[in-house]
Amino acid sequence: MKKPVIFSILILLFPFVLKSQIINKEPLSERITGYEIDARLDPVEKTITGIMEAFWVNKSSDIIPDIQMHLYMNAFRSSKTTFYRELRGFPGYKDSGFGWIDIKSFTGGAGTDLIPLIQYISPDDGNPEDRTVIKVSLPKVARPGDTVFIKVIFETKLPSRIIRTGYNDDFFFVAQWFPKFGVYEPAGMRYAIKGGWNCHQFHAESEFYSDHSVYDVKITVPKEYVVGSGGMLIDELDSDPEGKNKTLTYRAEDIVDFAWTAWPGYAVFTDQWKHVNITLLLPEERIEQVDRQFTAVKNALEYLTKNVGPFPWPHLTFVDPPAKGSGSGGMEYTTLFTSESADKIPDWRHLPEMVTVHEFGHAYFMGILASNEFEEPWMDEGMNSFWEARIMDHYYGENSGRIDHPMLKISDKSTDRMNYVRSEKRQLVSNNEYSWNYPDGAYGIMSYYKASTWLYTLMGIIGEETTNEIFREYYKKWAFKHPCGKDFINVVNEVVTKIHGDKFGPDMNWFFEQTLYGTGICDYKVAEIMNRKSEISQDNIRTGNVPDSSLSNPDSLFTAVARIERIGEVALPVDVLIHFSNGDEVLETWDGKNRFKDFNYHRSRKILWVKIDPEFRIRMDVNYINNSMTLDPDRIIVRRLTNNIITLMQFFISFFTF
Amino acid sequence: MKIIRALKSGALRALKVWKGVLIVWFCYLLLVSLVAIPMKGALKAGFGQSMITEMLRDGINVEVFSDLGAILTNLIAYFSSGLFLLLLFGILMNAFLTGGLFDSLKGISVKFSSAEFFRASARNFWSFLVITLLINIIILFLTVFIIGITAAITMQSYNDSGTTSFLAVIVAAIILLSVIIILILVADYARAWQVAKEKPACFKALGFGSNRTFRTFLSSFPMMLMLISVQVLFAWLVLKILGSWKPLTTGGVFLLFLMSQFLFFIRILLKTWRYGSVTSLKEKNDLLTDAQGSSNI
Ligand SMILES: [Zn+2]
Numbered sequence: 001m002k003k004p005v006i007f008s009i010l011i012l013l014f015p016f017v018l019k020s021q022i023i024n025k026e027p028l029s030e031r032i033t034g035y036e037i038d039a040r041l042d043p044v045e046k047t048i049t050g051i052m053e054a055f056w057v058n059k060s061s062d063i064i065p066d067i068q069m070h071l072y073m074n075a076f077r078s079s080k081t082t083f084y085r086e087l088r089g090f091p092g093y094k095d096s097g098f099g100w101i102d103i104k105s106f107t108g109g110a111g112t113d114l115i116p117l118i119q120y121i122s123p124d125d126g127n128p129e130d131r132t133v134i135k136v137s138l139p140k141v142a143r144p145g146d147t148v149f150i151k152v153i154f155e156t157k158l159p160s161r162i163i164r165t166g167y168n169d170d171f172f173f174v175a176q177w178f179p180k181f182g183v184y185e186p187a188g189m190r191y192a193i194k195g196g197w198n199c200h201q202f203h204a205e206s207e208f209y210s211d212h213s214v215y216d217v218k219i220t221v222p223k224e225y226v227v228g229s230g231g232m233l234i235d236e237l238d239s240d241p242e243g244k245n246k247t248l249t250y251r252a253e254d255i256v257d258f259a260w261t262a263w264p265g266y267a268v269f270t271d272q273w274k275h276v277n278i279t280l281l282l283p284e285e286r287i288e289q290v291d292r293q294f295t296a297v298k299n300a301l302e303y304l305t306k307n308v309g310p311f312p313w314p315h316l317t318f319v320d321p322p323a324k325g326s327g328s329g330g331m332e333y334t335t336l337f338t339s340e341s342a343d344k345i346p347d348w349r350h351l352p353e354m355v356t357v358h359e360f361g362h363a364y365f366m367g368i369l370a371s372n373e374f375e376e377p378w379m380d381e382g383m384n385s386f387w388e389a390r391i392m393d394h395y396y397g398e399n400s401g402r403i404d405h406p407m408l409k410i411s412d413k414s415t416d417r418m419n420y421v422r423s424e425k426r427q428l429v430s431n432n433e434y435s436w437n438y439p440d441g442a443y444g445i446m447s448y449y450k451a452s453t454w455l456y457t458l459m460g461i462i463g464e465e466t467t468n469e470i471f472r473e474y475y476k477k478w479a480f481k482h483p484c485g486k487d488f489i490n491v492v493n494e495v496v497t498k499i500h501g502d503k504f505g506p507d508m509n510w511f512f513e514q515t516l517y518g519t520g521i522c523d524y525k526v527a528e529i530m531n532r533k534s535e536i537s538q539d540n541i542r543t544g545n546v547p548d549s550s551l552s553n554p555d556s557l558f559t560a561v562a563r564i565e566r567i568g569e570v571a572l573p574v575d576v577l578i579h580f581s582n583g584d585e586v587l588e589t590w591d592g593k594n595r596f597k598d599f600n601y602h603r604s605r606k607i608l609w610v611k612i613d614p615e616f617r618i619r620m621d622v623n624y625i626n627n628s629m630t631l632d633p634d635r636i637i638v639r640r641l642t643n644n645i646i647t648l649m650q651f652f653i654s655f656f657t658f
Numbered sequence: 659m660k661i662i663r664a665l666k667s668g669a670l671r672a673l674k675v676w677k678g679v680l681i682v683w684f685c686y687l688l689l690v691s692l693v694a695i696p697m698k699g700a701l702k703a704g705f706g707q708s709m710i711t712e713m714l715r716d717g718i719n720v721e722v723f724s725d726l727g728a729i730l731t732n733l734i735a736y737f738s739s740g741l742f743l744l745l746l747f748g749i750l751m752n753a754f755l756t757g758g759l760f761d762s763l764k765g766i767s768v769k770f771s772s773a774e775f776f777r778a779s780a781r782n783f784w785s786f787l788v789i790t791l792l793i794n795i796i797i798l799f800l801t802v803f804i805i806g807i808t809a810a811i812t813m814q815s816y817n818d819s820g821t822t823s824f825l826a827v828i829v830a831a832i833i834l835l836s837v838i839i840i841l842i843l844v845a846d847y848a849r850a851w852q853v854a855k856e857k858p859a860c861f862k863a864l865g866f867g868s869n870r871t872f873r874t875f876l877s878s879f880p881m882m883l884m885l886i887s888v889q890v891l892f893a894w895l896v897l898k899i900l901g902s903w904k905p906l907t908t909g910g911v912f913l914l915f916l917m918s919q920f921l922f923f924i925r926i927l928l929k930t931w932r933y934g935s936v937t938s939l940k941e942k943n944d945l946l947t948d949a950q951g952s953s954n955i
Contacts, residue, residue: 323823343824407717407901414721422724609709625725628709635702637711639911642698644900647918649690651893652741653748654925657790658842 021253023232028254028312029212029480032057033181040220041174041262046167048156052178055149058142060186060195066137067148068121068199072176073101075202076159076166080129082122086204086436087163097160101177109149112139124201124374124436132202133182152179162327164207165259173321173328173338175259176207183211183372183482190372190484200374205443206435208256208366208373208380212480215252220245221262228281229260230336232315252335254312254480256370259333261319273298275314282320285343289352293320293339296353299395300360304387307468308364309475316363318356330355332362348405350396354412358388368479376485377435377443378516382451389413389452413456413619420449421622427519432485453619454515457522460617461511461573462496462504470495485516504573511572515620520569522620524612526629527563527596531606534559556604564612565596570620577614580605608632661881664942668763668935672927675762675770679930682755683923689747693740697733704729715906753790756933757782760853763934764941778853785858786849792864793845797838804834843871843882846936854940874943881939885932892928896921 021027039050058064075083076099106114117137122130142148156177159166165175182199185192192198198209217231220239223246231250239247252258266281271294280293297318301311313335320339321328329340337359341352361384365371371379392401392412401412420426425442431450438446459467474483474491493507504511514520534557562578571592578586582605590597601607609630613621621627672679704726705711713719723730761778762770808830812823848867852860871878900918905911 407897408720409717410720418721418724422727611709623725623727624722625705625708625710629707630709631707633705633707634709634711636906636908636911637714638698638701638705639908640905640914641701641714642694643911643915643918645697646687646690646694647896647900647922649694649741649744650686650922651896651925653690653744653752654686654922654929655893656745656794657748657752658793658845 022234022251023253023314024312030059031214032059032211034214035178035180035258036216037178037258038218038220039178041172041222041225043170043172043222043225043262046158046160046172048158048174048177050152050154050156050178052152052154053149054152054179054181055147056181056184057147058144058184060184061144062184062186062195063144064138064142064184064195066135066197067142067150068133068135068182068197070132070176070180070182070199070202071101071103071134072132072180072202072207073099073156073158073165074131075176076100076163077131078129080127081132081202082125082127082130082436083132083202083204085127099157099159099166101154101156101179103152103154103179105151105153106136107151108139111151114139114150122201123199124203124434127201130201133199134179135197154179162325164328164331166327168324168327171261171263171265171322171325173259173261173325175257175328175331175333176202177259180210180257183209185482190482190487191375198372203374203436205438205447206373206377206380209375209482210256210370212254212256212370213258215250215255215258217250217252217258217260218247219250219260219262220247222246224264225262226264226266226268226281227260227262228266228279228317228319228336230255230258230317230333255334256367257333259331259336261321261325261328261336261338263322263325265322266319269294271298273301276301276311277315279315279317280320281317282341283322283343285322286320286341289320289341289345292347292352293318293356296356297360299353300357300391303391303394304361304364308387308471309368309479311363312368316360318360320352330359332359332366334363334367337362348403350392350402350404353396354388354392354402357391358384361387361391364475369475370480370482371484372482373435375434376432377447378431378451379483379485379488381447382431383455385416385448385452386455389416389456413452416449416452417456417619420445420453423449426450426622427521430519431516451516456619457515457572457617458492458508458511460615460619462500462508466496466499469499514570514572518570521622522570522572522618523566523568523622523626524574524592524618525565525567525623525626526610526612527565528561529607529610529629529631530559530561530563532559532561533557534602557602558604558606560601560603560605560607562599562607562610563596564590564599564610566592566594567626568622572618572620574613574618575615577611578607579609579611581608606631660877660939660942661884664877664881664935664939665884665931667938668931668933671763671934671938672930675759675930676927677770677772678759678762678775679923679926681772681775682759682926683919685751685755686748686922686926687919689751690744693744697736697740700729700733700736704733715904717901717904749790749794750787753787754779754783756790756849757786757853759930760849760933760937763930763937764850764853781856782849782852782858785852785860785863788860789845789848789852789864789867793841797841800837801834804830804837839879839882839886840871842886843878843936844868846882846933847871847878847940850933850937850940854944870940870943874939878936878939881935882932885928885935889925889928889932892925896925 033054033056035052035054037050037052039048041048056067075081078098106118108114114136119135120131121133121135123133138148158172162168162173165173182197185198186195187193215231219227221227223244227248229250231252233248234251235249237247239245265283267284267287269280269290271278278294278297280290305311315335317336318339320341329338331338339352339359340355345351365384366373366380373380389401389412397404399411400409402415403410423445425439425445428439428442431446435443470492473495474488477491478487489512496504496508564576573589573591576588576590576599578588578599584605588599611628613627710722713722758775758779762775808826811826844864844867847870848863851866852863903914905914
C-alpha cells in the first residue's frame, strides 16, 4: 500500500510555508501554490539543476484525483513540439539548439515516488510530440482543503537561440524553467461548467495562466555573474570555500511566474518611486539611457496607480538585454520584466520607453489581474496595449507617443489603430479566440491592436473618467484573482449604469457583441449635402418646420439635408457636427442603428460642411477620410504636399546624376 | 592657395553661365512635373470633399495617409515607378545638359550663348552618358560591396556588446563617402577634358580623369570635399526649410513654391560651381604640365 501523499497537517513540516510574510504584511492572494527552489546554473553546460519543493491546496469543494503541471522548457525539445509547429515561418526558428527539462525525481509529501504516475498530455491539440504538460495521478485523491506536497529534482537545458528564454554565450535568460502547477478551476469559475485543471500546452503566442504564488528561490552562479530576478534579494553568500560561486536567495510573493537572468556584463542602477525600489540592469553601452528607462517606468507606475490601482510590491527589477540577448526582450514576469533598445537610439524614437511601459503594464494585466492569456489574449495584450498607448501619449505627447521628430510625429494610439485598420485579416475571426486559433498573423492584429482600438472606442463613448472608474472597479473586484471576459463586461455594465443610468441602454452588451465577439467593421460616411430652395408648404408651417422670421423672406429659405451612412456592420452612436452658411453649428447624435440618416433643416441657411465624430472618439472607424464633407474643399494642403514632392524629386534626381 | 583660386574662378564662371543654369533648372522642373502633377490629381481625388486635410496642417499625419487605403498603395506604387523613370530620364537629361554646362565653363572669356550651349550638349551627349553610367555603376557596385561587408561584420559581432557594429558602420560610411567623392572627381575631370578636346572619346576622358585625380590628389580631393560638404549642408538646409515652413494660404503656398524653386536653382548653381572649379583647376594644371612639356594625353 502506498503511503498517502496528502497530509493537511504536514503543512507544518514544510519550513517555507511557515515563513510569515516577508515582503508584504498580509498576503495579497489566496495561498494556493508555493515553491521553494534551489537552483544552480552551469554556464558551460547551459543547464540549471534544481531541487524544488512545492505545494498546491485544493481550495475547491471537489475531490480531485490528479494534479497537472507545466514543463514548458520541453517546448524546445524537438522541432515537432506544438510551440515549434506554431512558430513555423518565424525567422530563425530552425537555428534554435534544443532545450528541455528532465525530471530526475518526483516524490510526494512522504517521499512516495510519483514518476510511474506521470503522464504527458496535450489537452490543446493532442500532439503526442508535445511534452509541455504532465498529469500526475495522486495515490490518494485530494479532498477539499487538502494540500498536495511534491518534491522534484530536475535538470533544465536552455535552448541556444533565445525565444523568450535561453542562452547566448554567457548571457542567460531563464524563464519557464521549473515544473509549475496549472490552475484548478472549480465549476462556476470563469467558464468552467464542471471542475477541472486549466493547464495549456506551451504555445508560440501565449504562456501565462497561473495562480499567484510564494517563491523562495536560491540561485547559485559563478561569482562574476550579475543576476536579476522577480524576487526580492534576501541574502547573498559565497557558496564554496574558494569563493568561485555565490548563492543568492530571493523571495517573491503573489506573482504568477518566477524568471531570472544572469550575465557578467550588466551594469546595475537603482531608483525609487514612492514605496517601490526599482533596479535596472542594462549593458554598459546603454548607460546614457538609464534616465529614459527610469522615467518611463515611473510614468507607468504613476499612471496605472492613479487610474487602475496600486502596485503592491516594494521591489521591481527590469532588464534591457544586450544585443546578444535580444530574444529575451519585451517580456513580462510581473516584478521582473525586460525592455528592448539599441546602443544608439535617438531621443525622438520612444522604443525603449514604449517597451518598458508595455511590459511593466503586464504587472497589472495578467500579473495582478491574472486573466488567461491562452484563452482570452485580448484581456492581456489588448488591455495592456490600450494602457500602454494612453501612458505613452499622455507623457510623451498626444501626437508623439511613439515618434517625436520635428519632421514626423506618430502617437501610440494611432499605431494601434493603423495596424488594425490596415490589416487584411481584420475580419477573419472575432477578437475572442484562443491564442493558437488565430490564422497566421491575425493573433497580433486582434489581441493587441483591435482590442486596444475598441477599448479606445469604448472610452470615446462613455468618457475617460468612466473608463478609469471601470478599471479601478475591475482592480478592486478582481485583483489577485482570475477574471474572464464576462467578468470584465459585468464590471463595465455596473459602472456605466451607475454613472450614466440608462443613457447607453440597460447594459453595454451591445457594444461587446459587436466589437469583441463580432467580426464586423465600423465605418461611417457623409454621403451627401443637399441645399434646395424650398417652397413653404402649409404642411411645413403647420408642423412648425418654418421659423417665423424666415417667413418674411421666403426667397432665402432652404431645405438643407445632410445624409449620413453607415457602411460597416458595427453600429455605434456617433456625434454629427453640421455647419451652416450663417456660421451656426448644430451637434446632432445618431444611434447608427439604421443604414442611413437624413438630418433636415428648413431655414434661411445652407449646410456648408458636415463632420461625423468630430472628436475622433470612434477610433474603430476604419476610414476617417469619409467622415467629413465640405462644399468648399481646402486644396492648400494638397498643393503644399505637391510642392514638397516636386522639390524632393528634383533634389533626388540631381543627387543621383552628379 | 591653389584651391582657393580654383574655387573663386569656379564661382565666377558659374555666375557667368547663369542662363545655362536657368535652362537646367527649367528642364528639371518640367521633367518632375510630368510625374508630380498626376500625383497631385490622385491625392485630390483621394481626399475628395473630405475635411480630413485639416489634420495635415501641421505636417505629415500617418494616420490620415493610412486611411487612404488602396489609394495610398497605388500612390506609393506610382511614386516608386515614377521615381525610377525620373531617374532614368534624369540621367539622360543630365548627360545632355552637363555637356552644355561644362562647355560654357571652359576658358575664361567666352560669352554665354544658348545656341552654343545646346550644340555642345548634343556634341557631348553620348560621351557624357557613358561617363555618367559607368561612374554610377561603379558607385552602385561599391556601395553594395561595402554595405555587404559591414553587414557581415555586424552579424559576426552579434555576440559582442554592440560597439564593434557601431564602429564598423562609421568606418564603412567614411570609406563609402571618400570613394564617392573620388569617383565624382574622376567624372568631373573626365568631362572637363572631354569638352576641351571637342571630340567624343569617353574612355580616354575617363583615363584622363582618373590620372588627373590621383596626380593632383592633394589639391583636388580637399577641394572636392569642400564643395560636396557645402552641397550637403545646403541640402540639409533645404530639408529644414521645407520641413518647418507650412503655409496655410494660397499665397503662402505660392511663395513656398517660388522659394523651393529658387533653392533648387541655387542647388544647380552650386553644382555648376563645382564643375567650374574642377575645370579651372584642370586648366591651371594643364598649363603647368604644358610648361613642363610632359603632357602626352
Ligand atoms: Zn505584451
